[in-house]
Structures are given as structure tokens and as C-alpha cells.
Amino acid sequence: MLVDLVQNTLDGLSAGAAYALLALGFTLIFGVLRRANLSFGPAIMFGCYAATWTHVNFGAGLLLLAVITICGAVLAGAYVERLCFAPHRGGSAIAAMVASFALWMQFEELATLVMPRHLYAFPLLYEGDALALGPFTLRVDTLVLLGAALAACALMGWILYRTRFGLAVRALIEQPAAAALAGINVPWVFAGVFALASAIGGVAGYLVVASHGQITPMLGMWATLKGLLAMMLGGLGSLPGAVIGGLALGLIEAHSQWYLGPQMRDLIAYLLLFILLAARVPWMTTRSAS
């Protein structure tokens, strides 16, 4: 019993760490622009497909693939920002969201045109056997995923709370007019936020694809849904909340899959979100009101 509990908690945490990264990216964009960027996940998929394409055609090492994934995601993120969000700054939120949905379709079409098979193999993070620690088995790639995701969270914390750019981002999230009056170059910070959010999204995408060893065009939708869900669980616009929401989502999924069966895995998370929204828990309502 206890062994299962601990094992599931570990699995949940490592999935949750990737969700936390996705939620952080989502929260940055949502917090700064007050816009939902539906193309966040598909931009990550674009980066992962760019890496897969390189791997299939030229064969490349894991490190190079990670760099290509992150650069590809940042490039796609910049494209989304220029096309969907820069023209609608201070304008219609719906127009920006619909435009980002159109780019989602564009990314998926491009991926399936260039690489028509439904599934491609991606080099695994670690090919050896799982570690046996007493009664527990620990997959090494799970540990790498957990470690890398936590390191990326820590790096994000450092950027947001210890650098000048981070100060500007937080100021813009809290009080946009006052941030501009303080002399912050708002369009420049918007672009920087998109680059940063896409980069951590790229890290999450790479870690997930490399630990599963495969990629499909569904990755874009998967990343958008998980990121949105984790962001909402942690409270809209809260950066620490995004990390907590991501980890919580991973744990909820792992435990409900084990105790209630695989088909309940996603359902329980959505049910919980529904209950939290219906109950109007304080951390979910205060942020969105401001």
C-alpha cells in the first residue's frame, strides 16, 4: 500500500513538474497580456517537430535536439506574438484569442505536411534499466525530468524575482499603467515575456517527448490543455500558483489513475477544476478580478 502511494507520488511529481513549466509559461503570457494564448502548446510542438525532423534527416545528439527544440519554440512564439498579440495590444481579447487558434491550426497543418506519419520516434533521455531502490523502481528519465523541471522552475524564480527584467514583468502583471509610468518599455517586455514563456515551454516539451521516446501532432493540444488546466488550478495570474497547480495536477492524475483506473485520469482533474470554480475558492477569484 505505502509502496504504491510513494511510487505514484514520485510519478505524479515528475509529470507535475513538466505541467508546472507549462503553467508558468501560460501564466506569464496571461498575466502580462491578459490574453489566453491558445497557440502556446502548438508553438512548443513546432519546436519539438523541428528537433524530430533534424533527428530523422541528419541524426543529432540529445543536447543539440534540446537546443533546436527550445529555439524552435521561441521562434514560433515570436511569430505568434507578432501576428496575434502585437496588433491587438489594448484591443479586443477575443480577436487575439481567435487569431491564436488560427495559428494553432497552421502549426498542426505544417507538422503533418512535412512529417505525415502519425507517430515518430524521438531519442530517449536514458536507455538503460530502471533503478531499483528497495521496493521502489525509479525510471532514470523520470528522475531527469523531475530534476530538470525543478531546475527550470528555480531559474524562472531567479529571473522573475532577482533580475531587472523580472521586476518589469511583475510590475506589468500587477499594474500595467503604473509600469509604463515607471519608465518600463512595455512592448519590449511583452516580446521578452513571449520569448521566456516559449523557452520554458520548449524545455517542458523536450523533456516530455524525450522521456516518452515518441512524438505525435497531438502534443500541441496536450500542452495547451495541461498548461491551461494547471494554471487555473493554481489561480489565474499567480506565478507561485502555477508551480503549485502543475505539481497538484500531476499528483491528482497519478493517484486517480492508480486508484480509480486510467479512464478516470483526466476526468478527476476536470471535475476538481469544476468544483473549485463553482465553489469560488478565494485564490481563483481575487486574481481574475483585478
Add this chain to the structure above:
Amino acid sequence: MSFLSVRDVVTAYGKIEALKGVSLEVAEGAITCLLGPNGAGKTTLMMTIAGILKPKRGAIQFAGAEIAGRAPHAIVARGVALVPENRLVFPAMTVLENMHAGAYQRGDKKTVAADIERMFARFPRLKERAAQQAGTLSGGEQQMLAVARALMSRPKLLLMDEPSLGLAPLVVEEIFRIVTELHRDGTTIFLVEQNAHMALKVAQHFYLMEQGKVTFSGDPGSLAEDEVIQRAYLGSAQR
């Protein structure tokens, strides 16, 4: 000498013109005050000078350069800082972080640190609360923080939009004491106020604004105070 010159500025929200051709001058080294009833367009004028709102027409010159329609950060770089209406501090950031945000464009950490010490000397209560979240401060303390944040950019011209709004009389006195101190130290101040009595005591020159237009300009004493107060609160009777 005219330091800030606003000429024929029209600013509109959609089709509704909140400023219908405003012209005024702010002299270097002086306290200039703008009075007028609610809805006269005072805040709109401040937001237009600071670049948050773009004017439809007209010219705004500061220290010889045209700033109308420029981005807010470019206007801050020229030396204009606005203490906005309702203070707009960053509530979840500490007092110290708020002040660092005000110094965003300044690269030299040493002079920034020295300026923060100077602000703490001027506003001792901010020093006591340096590590506290700005949202937990009282209204008066938040106003002081908003002033300190604006001063951190080392402005040549300080715009203040209703600094006494919603504050207790004793705190209002303190705010005006700070305004006169800043003036004595050489800062040019352009002040929007509802509190005409206090404003006329500190200003060297004042403007009255009603319904999007400047309707009177003069020195304190050039118009009986009760007439100024009546027009500042209620607008002109004949219209």
C-alpha cells in the same frame, strides 16, 4: 521661461472629446496647479502628457522637445514622471521593489542605492516598511510611496494627479509639506488638485479647467479664493 508647453491638445475617448483644445504653460522651478470640477479632463490631460493616452491633435513640448504621442517610457527618459491618480502602487511587491521599479531606466546601482537612502530620509515611514508588501500600507503611506517611486527616475518635471484624494486632513497637510519641500529642492511641479484651498497656498500659478477647456489662468490672489473654489468644484454658473 516655459518648461512644459501644451498647445491646443485634443484627446478623445472614441468620439467623445475629453480635452477640447487645451493650452497651458508650466514654468521651470515653479509649482503650477490645475483646478477644476470632476470630469473637467484634468486626469486626461495628465495621462496625455505622460504618454498613456495619445492626443488626437495638438503639441506638447517639454524642455524644447516634442513629446506628444511618444511612448510613456520615452517621456520618462526625457525627465517627466507622473504620480498617478489613486497612487497605483504595485501591491504584491515590497516597498523597496516599488522604488526600484521607479528607477527602472537607471543603470548605476550605486546612485540608485544612494537615492533610495535619500527617499528613506525624506519618508521615514517607508524605511520602516521597506520589506512590507505595498498593498498593506495605509492610503497616506501608499501616496508617499507613489511620490518616492516617481522621484526615483530623477524627474525634471513631476506631475501629480490628486495626491490628497481620500486622505485624512493631517495626512493631506503632510503631502503638501512634501510638495513644498520638493519645490524648494528645485523640482518643477505640475499639480492637479480638488483641494483648491491647499493648492492655492503652495502654487505660484494656477489654471482652472472646465469641460475640457482652460477657462482661467492667473496667480493665486488674482481671483477671490471663494470664487476659485466655487468654479473648481461646481464649474461656472453661466453656461
